Amino acid sequence: MIKPGNLFHISLLILFTGIFNYSYSRVRTPKELNTCKAILINNVLTLENDYLSRSYNWNNGDLISTQLTDKKNKHSWLLNGNKPDCILPGSGKAESGSLHVEAVAATSIAPAYLRAQVEVKFGSLFVRRVFRIYPESPAIACDFYLKGSVNEKWASTNVNVGDLINIEKIEAIAQGKANAPVIENLSLPGKHWRLNSVEFFDVTDRRNNLVQEYQQLLYNGESRMKGNLLFINDVLSDKGIFILKESPTAEAQLAYPGFDFLARWGNIQAAGIGVLPSDIPKNEWVRCYGFVTGVTAGSTLDRLSALRSYQKNLRTHLPGRDDMILLNTWGDRSQDKKIGLDFSLNEIRAAHKLGITHFQLDDGWQTGRSAASALSKGSFEGIWKRRDYWLPDIKKFPDGLSPLVNLGKKLGIEICVWFNPSQDSSYVHWQDDAGALISLYNKYGIRTFKIDGVHVMDKQSDINIRKMLDSVMKVTNNEAVFNLDVTAGKRYGYHYFNEYGNIFLENRYTDFGSYYPSWTLRNLWMLSRYVPPQNLQIEFLNNFRNTDKYAKDDLLAPSTVSFGYEFALTMMAQPLAWMEASGLPEKAYSITPTLKKYRDIQSKLHSGQIFPIGEEPSGTSWTGFQSILGNQGYLLVIRERNAQATCAVQTWLPAGKKIRLQTELGQGKNTTANVDKEGRVTFSLPANNSYALYHYQIIE
Incomplete structure (x- = not known):
C-alpha cells in the first residue's frame, strides 16, 4: 500500500468479480x-x-x-x-x-x-x-x-x-x-x-x-x-x-x-x-x-x-558506483598468506600506479578462518559461534581497516572486501551476516562486497540470502554493490538477483595452467549476446608469472600476448585485475595510460547495448564487440593469432552506410569506412594479438 508522504496519489480499486463485471482501475502516474x-x-x-x-x-x-x-x-x-x-x-x-x-x-x-x-x-x-x-x-x-x-x-x-x-x-x-x-x-x-x-x-x-x-x-x-x-x-x-x-x-x-x-x-x-x-x-x-x-x-x-x-531496467547503472577496474590479489594464489597491513598498503600504492579504481581484500582480512585458508584449517559453517569472525584480524590489521581506507581515499581507490555468508541451517544467521556488512559500511564506508561460498540448496536459503542482501541495500540507501560469485555451487546464474550488482564470473589461474586469454574472451563473447557484459567481472592476470606451467610450443599461452592486450579483452565488461599488483614487473606499468584513458570513457562505453561482433573467439579469429548508442557507439576490434592483417568483420551496423572511426585505444587509425551489404566493415591491425577501440559515427 502507498505510505503517507509519497509523491504520487494512487487511486486504488480492489475488484471482486461476479456474474457481471464493469470495473476500471486507474492510477495517476508520474x-x-x-x-x-x-x-x-x-x-x-x-x-x-x-x-x-x-x-x-x-x-x-x-x-x-x-x-x-x-x-x-x-x-x-x-x-x-x-x-x-x-x-x-x-x-x-x-x-x-x-x-x-x-x-x-x-x-x-x-x-x-x-x-x-x-x-x-x-x-x-x-x-x-x-x-x-x-x-x-x-x-x-x-x-x-x-x-x-x-x-x-x-x-x-x-x-x-x-x-x-x-x-x-x-x-x-x-x-x-x-x-x-x-x-x-x-x-x-x-x-x-x-x-x-x-x-x-x-x-x-x-x-x-x-x-x-x-x-x-x-x-x-x-x-x-x-x-x-x-x-x-x-x-x-x-x-x-x-x-x-x-x-x-x-x-x-x-x-x-x-x-x-x-x-x-x-x-x-x-x-x-x-x-x-x-x-x-x-x-x-x-x-x-x-x-x-x-x-x-x-x-x-x-x-x-x-x-x-x-x-537495462533490472539495475540502474551509475558510473561512480557500478563501473570499476577492481584489483583482487587472490589470482596469484597466495590465498590469505600475504594479506596484512603492509602488503595491502603496498597493493593500494601499486594499484594507484597501475590505474585501478577498486582494491578488494579477499579471504583472510577477517579474524575467522575459512575453509579456503592456507594458514589454518577453517570452515564456512559455525561462523557465528565466534562473534569476532567478521572483524578485521587484529594481528594483521592492528588499527582495523582505517589505514587502508585512508590511503585509498588519498589515492582515489575504493576499498572493498570478500564475504562468505554463514551456511548454517539454510542461512538462518542472515541478520548477523547483514549486520557484519552494515558495520563495515558504517565504520569504514566500505560498500562493495564479493559474496562467495553460497550454496542455495533449498527455498529457505534463497529467502534468507535475499533478506540479507535487501537489508544491506536498505541501510546503505542502495549504495551497496555485490559481486555475486557464480564459480561453484548452486547460486544465482545470469538472470536472477540481477538488482544487486555484478557477477564475478570465473576463477582462472596461471598456476594451474587454466587461464588462457582466448578462453576468457570466448566466455565473455558468448554470454554478451544475451547477458549485458557490463554486468560481468572479467579477469586479466599477471601473464609474466608461471610461464613454465605452459608448454613451450603452446601458441595461445598467456605469455604470448601483451599485458595490455589481456586488459583490452575485458573492456566491454568490468575489468578484474586478478593478481598482486605489487608483484608486477616494472614494464607492466606501461599500460597505465591505457587504463586512465579507459576510465574516462568507461561509463559512456557501458551505456550502450553491447553485443559480440566478428567470429567466435578461438585464439585465431577476428572478433570483438559493439556498443550501440543510436547512430554512434564503440567498436572493439580484436585480431587474435592469425595471418590476416586485414579482415571484413561482421558488425551490427546498417548495410550500405558510411562511418567515421576515431581511435580511442589500441592500434587502430582514424579513418572512414563503408559498411558492405552484409553489414561487414573491413579493419586492419598490424600484428597478431592486437586490438583497436574505436568510437564510430554513422555519417551517411
Whole structure:
C-alpha cells in the first residue's frame, strides 16, 4: 500500500468479480509513466505501454491470455487458449480475484515502473502476480508470490518420447505431460514457428562452455526444452516473441521439473516456479521464480535489442558506483598468506600506479578462518559461534581497516572486501551476516562486497540470502554493490538477483595452467549476446608469472600476448585485475595510460547495448564487440593469432552506410569506412594479438 508522504496519489480499486463485471482501475502516474496502463473493464484486463499491449480474460483473477500486440510494428496475435496462464497442480478453482495498481518511483538502483498486482485465492492457496510495466520496454515482467497450502505433489514425469504409443491415438500426446507448475501460457495460432532456446551454465570452476543454443520447429508432439530464454519466431514473417525465465540456471533451480519450456502446436508454456508445496508458508508470501514476455520484429539485432531493452531496467547503472577496474590479489594464489597491513598498503600504492579504481581484500582480512585458508584449517559453517569472525584480524590489521581506507581515499581507490555468508541451517544467521556488512559500511564506508561460498540448496536459503542482501541495500540507501560469485555451487546464474550488482564470473589461474586469454574472451563473447557484459567481472592476470606451467610450443599461452592486450579483452565488461599488483614487473606499468584513458570513457562505453561482433573467439579469429548508442557507439576490434592483417568483420551496423572511426585505444587509425551489404566493415591491425577501440559515427 502507498505510505503517507509519497509523491504520487494512487487511486486504488480492489475488484471482486461476479456474474457481471464493469470495473476500471486507474492510477495517476508520474509523467515518465504516462504510457504505462493497467485497466480492467468488462472482465478484460489490459496491460500496456507504448511498445506492447497484452489482454487477458479476467476469469475471476485466474488470468487467461487473449491477445498480445506489438504496437510499434502494428501486429497482433489472438491467443485462442481456454486454460489459465498459471497452472498450479491441485490448486482448484479460483474463488476471488483482486487488482491493485500503483506507480513505483525510481530509485538509485531501478527506474520507475507501473506495478499491477493480481491476487487470487484457490481454496487454501493464495497466488499473487506482480506485473512490472516499464515505459520504454517491449516486454512485461511478472513476479510470482505464493502462500497457503496445496495438497498435491509438483513433480516431473520424465517420459521417453520413444515409449509413447502411436500418434494416431491423439490421447497419446497427453502422456508426456508433467505435473509441474506452469507460470506462462501462450496459445499461439498457426503451426509455423521456429523455437530457439538458450541454456546457460555457471559453476565456472568446472566449466568453460557457458552458453548452449537449441533450435527446432514447433510440432504436434510435446517438446521439452531447457534454458532461461526462449525466442519464438514466425517462420513466415519477421515477427516474434521471447520469454525470459528469471531464475538460476537449469542445474541450480529449486524444485526443477527437468525442463523450462513445453511446446506443441497451439501452445507454448514456461514451467517451474522454484518451490514445492512443502516450501509454501501458511501465512507469509514467498517469492518464486518469474518470467518476462516480450515482442520482437525485424532482424536478429532487433530481437536481441528487445531483450536488452528490458534487461537495462533490472539495475540502474551509475558510473561512480557500478563501473570499476577492481584489483583482487587472490589470482596469484597466495590465498590469505600475504594479506596484512603492509602488503595491502603496498597493493593500494601499486594499484594507484597501475590505474585501478577498486582494491578488494579477499579471504583472510577477517579474524575467522575459512575453509579456503592456507594458514589454518577453517570452515564456512559455525561462523557465528565466534562473534569476532567478521572483524578485521587484529594481528594483521592492528588499527582495523582505517589505514587502508585512508590511503585509498588519498589515492582515489575504493576499498572493498570478500564475504562468505554463514551456511548454517539454510542461512538462518542472515541478520548477523547483514549486520557484519552494515558495520563495515558504517565504520569504514566500505560498500562493495564479493559474496562467495553460497550454496542455495533449498527455498529457505534463497529467502534468507535475499533478506540479507535487501537489508544491506536498505541501510546503505542502495549504495551497496555485490559481486555475486557464480564459480561453484548452486547460486544465482545470469538472470536472477540481477538488482544487486555484478557477477564475478570465473576463477582462472596461471598456476594451474587454466587461464588462457582466448578462453576468457570466448566466455565473455558468448554470454554478451544475451547477458549485458557490463554486468560481468572479467579477469586479466599477471601473464609474466608461471610461464613454465605452459608448454613451450603452446601458441595461445598467456605469455604470448601483451599485458595490455589481456586488459583490452575485458573492456566491454568490468575489468578484474586478478593478481598482486605489487608483484608486477616494472614494464607492466606501461599500460597505465591505457587504463586512465579507459576510465574516462568507461561509463559512456557501458551505456550502450553491447553485443559480440566478428567470429567466435578461438585464439585465431577476428572478433570483438559493439556498443550501440543510436547512430554512434564503440567498436572493439580484436585480431587474435592469425595471418590476416586485414579482415571484413561482421558488425551490427546498417548495410550500405558510411562511418567515421576515431581511435580511442589500441592500434587502430582514424579513418572512414563503408559498411558492405552484409553489414561487414573491413579493419586492419598490424600484428597478431592486437586490438583497436574505436568510437564510430554513422555519417551517411
